[in-house]
Amino acid sequence: xxxxxxxxxxxxxxxxxxxxxxxxxxxxxxxxxxxxxxxxxxxxxxxxxxxxxxxxxxxxxxxxxxxxxxxxxxxxxxxxxxxxxxxxxxxxxxxxxxxxxxxxxxxxxxxxxxxxxxxxxxxxxxxxxxxxxxxxxxxxxxxxxxxxxxxxxxxxxxxxxxxxxxxxxxxxxxxxxxxxxxxxxxxxxxxxxxxxxxxxxxxxxxxxxxxxxxxxxxxxxxxxxxxxxxxxxxxxxxxxxxxxxxxxxxxxxxxxxxxxxxxxxxxxxxxxxxxxxxxxxxxxxxxxxxxxxxxxxxxxxxxxxxxxxxxxxxxxxxxxxxxxxxxxxxxxxxxxxxxxxxxxxxxxxxxxxxxxxxxxxxxxxxxxxxxx
Amino acid sequence: xxxxxxxxxxxxxxxxxxxxxxxxxxxxxxxxxxxxxxxxxxxxxxxxxxxxxxxxxxxxxxxxxxxxxxxxxxxxxxxxxxxxxxxxxxxxxxxxxxxxxxxxxxxxxxxxxxxxxxxxxxxxxxxxxxxxxxxxxxxxxxxxxxxxxxxxxxxxxxxxxxxxxxxxxxxxxxxxxxxxxxxxxxxxxxxxxxxxxxxxxxxxxxxxxxxxxxxxxxxxxxxxxxxxxxxxxxxxxxxxxxxxxxxxxxxxxxxxxxxxxxxxxxxxxxxxxxxxxxxxxxxxxxxxxxxxxxxxxxxxxxxxxxxxxxxxxxxxxxxxxxxxxxxxxxxxxxxxxxxxxxxxxxxxxxxxxxxxxxxxxxxxxxxxxxxxxxxxxxxxxxxxxxxxxxxxxxxx
Numbered sequence: 151x152x153x154x155x156x157x158x159x160x161x162x163x164x165x166x167x168x169x170x171x172x173x174x175x176x177x178x179x180x181x182x183x184x185x186x187x188x189x190x191x192x193x194x195x196x197x198x199x200x201x202x203x204x205x206x207x208x209x210x211x212x213x214x215x216x217x218x219x220x221x222x223x224x225x226x227x228x229x230x231x232x233x234x235x236x237x238x239x240x241x242x243x244x245x246x247x248x249x250x251x252x253x254x255x256x257x258x259x260x261x262x263x264x265x266x267x268x269x270x271x272x273x274x275x276x277x278x279x280x281x282x283x284x285x286x287x288x289x290x291x292x293x294x295x296x297x298x299x300x301x302x303x304x305x306x307x308x309x310x311x312x313x314x315x316x317x318x319x320x321x322x323x324x325x326x327x328x329x330x331x332x333x334x335x336x337x338x339x340x341x342x343x344x345x346x347x348x349x350x351x352x353x354x355x356x357x358x359x360x361x362x363x364x365x366x367x368x369x370x371x372x373x374x375x376x377x378x379x380x381x382x383x384x385x386x387x388x389x390x391x392x393x394x395x396x397x398x399x400x401x402x403x404x405x406x407x408x409x410x411x412x413x414x415x416x417x418x419x420x421x422x423x424x425x426x427x428x429x430x431x432x433x434x435x436x437x438x439x440x441x442x443x444x445x446x447x448x449x450x451x452x453x454x455x456x457x458x459x460x461x462x463x464x465x466x467x468x469x470x471x472x473x474x475x476x477x478x479x480x481x482x483x484x485x486x487x488x489x490x491x492x493x494x495x496x497x498x499x500x501x502x503x504x505x506x507x508x509x510x511x512x513x514x515x516x517x518x519x520x521x522x
Numbered sequence: 523x524x525x526x527x528x529x530x531x532x533x534x535x536x537x538x539x540x541x542x543x544x545x546x547x548x549x550x551x552x553x554x555x556x557x558x559x560x561x562x563x564x565x566x567x568x569x570x571x572x573x574x575x576x577x578x579x580x581x582x583x584x585x586x587x588x589x590x591x592x593x594x595x596x597x598x599x600x601x602x603x604x605x606x607x608x609x610x611x612x613x614x615x616x617x618x619x620x621x622x623x624x625x626x627x628x629x630x631x632x633x634x635x636x637x638x639x640x641x642x643x644x645x646x647x648x649x650x651x652x653x654x655x656x657x658x659x660x661x662x663x664x665x666x667x668x669x670x671x672x673x674x675x676x677x678x679x680x681x682x683x684x685x686x687x688x689x690x691x692x693x694x695x696x697x698x699x700x701x702x703x704x705x706x707x708x709x710x711x712x713x714x715x716x717x718x719x720x721x722x723x724x725x726x727x728x729x730x731x732x733x734x735x736x737x738x739x740x741x742x743x744x745x746x747x748x749x750x751x752x753x754x755x756x757x758x759x760x761x762x763x764x765x766x767x768x769x770x771x772x773x774x775x776x777x778x779x780x781x782x783x784x785x786x787x788x789x790x791x792x793x794x795x796x797x798x799x800x801x802x803x804x805x806x807x808x809x810x811x812x813x814x815x816x817x818x819x820x821x822x823x824x825x826x827x828x829x830x831x832x833x834x835x836x837x838x839x840x841x842x843x844x845x846x847x848x849x850x851x852x853x854x855x856x857x858x859x860x861x862x863x864x865x866x867x868x869x870x871x872x873x874x875x876x877x878x879x880x881x882x883x884x885x886x887x888x889x890x891x892x893x894x895x896x897x898x899x900x901x902x903x904x905x906x907x908x909x910x911x912x913x914x915x916x917x918x
Contacts, residue, residue, distance in 0.1 A: 299866065330867075
């Protein structure tokens with residue numbers, strides 16, 4: 151194998167694939183990136199056995215071939231090469247080395263054979279459809295904060311992507327929850343997705359996808375099968391295993407009849423919650439919301455730290471209510487809202503509360519109150 | 523002419539010495555249980571220790587046990603003596619002694635397992651009596667506390683010495699057990715004093731006589747001098763506190779490092795540690811030593827289960843929740859391993875503790891044998907933050 155590639159193209163490709171490569175791994179070859187030279191395209195592939203990323207980049211290929219080299223090391227080398235330089239990779243089969251030369255620099259990298267590199271074997275996708283890259287990014291942005299990190303509830307460690315309906319509108323819906331808060335965002339259902347199985351996309355894949363969309367194409371092609379999901383955008387393909395579990399029946403925790411509506415300026419609300427929660431040193435301490443008439447009083451009391459209160463003008467037309475929430479959860483949700491106002495739909499201090507974005511009908515958030 | 527305290531009528535008097543020397547009886551009630559000391563009015567720090575606490579409580583509750591040697595402690599093969607009553611002590615039985623050895627020394631002894639819940643209840647009652655005297659109480663354990671009876675802290679309208687006599691009398695009458703009191707100028711001396719005359723003692727070490735009183739005592743009497751340090755000191759010819767008194771602080775620091783400074787102070791009868799009330803618990807734990815060493819995860823987890831229950835019960839009782847789970851293991855060769863994991867939410871639930879502890883145990887159970895397992899919680903916070911309600915209910 152002998153190829154020449156422009157440093158910028160190589161850097162971009164490695165940037166996409168190496169982030170799935172674990173820094174520490176018990177299987178040595180998983181530290182490597184597979185480079186396959188064929189025609190006039192170079193293919194890069196990396197995997198952690200749960201997901202794989204494949205990237206194509208143009209290159210001048212003198213001798214085709216395939217080999218694996220340490221991914222992070224190669225990435226670091228290429229990053230340090232001067233902008234605009236040409237990089238030549240040559241495989242020395244006898245000495246199990248790949249030689250990288252660029253300008254006056256010369257590196258010899260250890261290799262492992264391409265045949266040993268694991269393949270995720272994506273198989274056939276039962277459903278394929280396209281969504282706008284910005285739409286997909288929005289689905290992720292507004293839900294991933296609610297993904298559970300508790301390993302014991304593995305079935306909550308991802309985003310549940312499935313087809314649903316709101317009113318009479320068929321939708322593609324993303325839901326994430328950690329059991330304490332829930333985020334739901336949807337898109338008009340893309341053609342080709344009808345009847346697709348509901349899938350739980352692991353958090354790490356979600357984060358990888360988010361990164362890839364940032365500098366991918368304008369659309370993302372999604373292929374779904376009961377066990378795997380594949381995203382293709384621009385020159386990159388991400389294939390991932392799915393979480394093998396049953397997502398809970400989240401519909402039953404989305405309040406349907408919360409009739410107490412509180413409308414508050416989201417920016418003012420966020421700042422105020424952030425300020426009063428300074429007092430709460432321990433995680434998980436509650437912010438108390440005391441709502442009467444047109445006033446919302448936020449308060450935090452910490453037996454070891456002191457107390458804080460702040461008053462806000464709000465729109466509220468129901469009977470007075472006192473309710474507590476985890477400060478961080480409130481901030482997480484408020485941080486997703488695009489509109490001027492946050493709209494809280496409340497029932498009582500022990501019941502799930504819904505939060506809506508005044509500028510985005512397609513997103514909703516549910517938050518379980520704390521005892522105060 | 524010294525101030526005299528009567529431990530029966532609790533009155534203070536300042537009797538003139540009679541022609542036959544110092545008074546031997548209370549001029550008010552005639553009792554001979556009197557304490558005289560020139561510094562009686564100026565001392566303020568007390569150490570109060572219940573006499574053979576667990577055994578005394580058991581004897582109080584079961585009069586049939588009153589006149590027999592009684593040992594409270596673990597009855598299993600590896601059990602140790604928690605408390606021996608004064609009759610059993612005459613046979614040489616001591617706290618922390620392996621039970622088999624205690625039973626060899628005193629085969630007639632009745633052995634009963636400790637009932638911690640009961641002792642805790644009794645302790646609360648005793649604490650309440652202390653609290654009538656001063657706000658500044660530093661509990662050391664269920665049966666032991668330091669009290670600061672400085673004038674500004676006193677709650678009753680009697681002086682410190684009299685308040686102590688009242689405490690001793692109330693504990694006897696209302697709780698039904700006896701205490702020994704050490705009264706002095708600081709915690710170190712007060713603790714030594716309380717040990718001087720047990721049971722039902724009341725001893726005073728004045729600041730002025732401290733050096734003289736300490737001089738003949740063994741170095742091991744000093745708080746913090748364990749067997750190892752004592753052996754080290756004895757090896758260099760330092761056997762009594764008097765030997766230490768003859769060395770300068772610098773010499774002691776040179777020999778023992780930072781601890782030498784404290785030792786030098788103690789040897790002179792000085793101690794600047796304040797009585798610190800409400801030492802809020804930073805962690806709560808429960809542990810157990812196995813009958814036979816074990817290695818398998820499954821066995822260890824089964825041992826962990828009741829320990830988690832105990833921690834959860836203690837958390838509930840104290841109105842606290844734990845933010846971090848701590849697993850402690852002691853290997854067969856006595857190495858102690860601790861591993862911890864932060865919880866997603868503070869908890870009071872045994873099931874949450876066990877779920878978090880299990881992987882920590884699994885990671886250590888690599889074939890080695892262990893002799894002890896402990897489960898604890900750290901990062902305590904108020905119970906209101908515990909186990910926040912979930913959208914999906916318990917199993918959510």
